[in-house]
Amino acid sequence: MKQEYDQDCTTFVSKAHNYGGGMKKRTGWCRSDSVWWKSELGGVAPNSFTWSGADSLRRHSLGYRSQYLRDRRQLPALR
DSSP: OOOOSSSOHHHHHHHIIIIITOOOOBOSOTTOTTOBOBOSSOSSSSBOHHHHOHHHHHHHHHHHOHHHHHHHHTSOOOO
């Protein structure tokens, strides 16, 4: 995955959820906890706050993606 920022941890986790885990993006206002997206065009808000901010991603995951997280916990552990 391409590094986009000096501090890239939350973006890495978001990319893993999206590309590897199949979590679908949700559009809307970039500051809302209910949305989760990465802009392909850049601009004033290149990503939603939930895509690239750790605390925002935590609130989004617990408030709007609990079923996704629950489904992932049921997967067998990798060895």
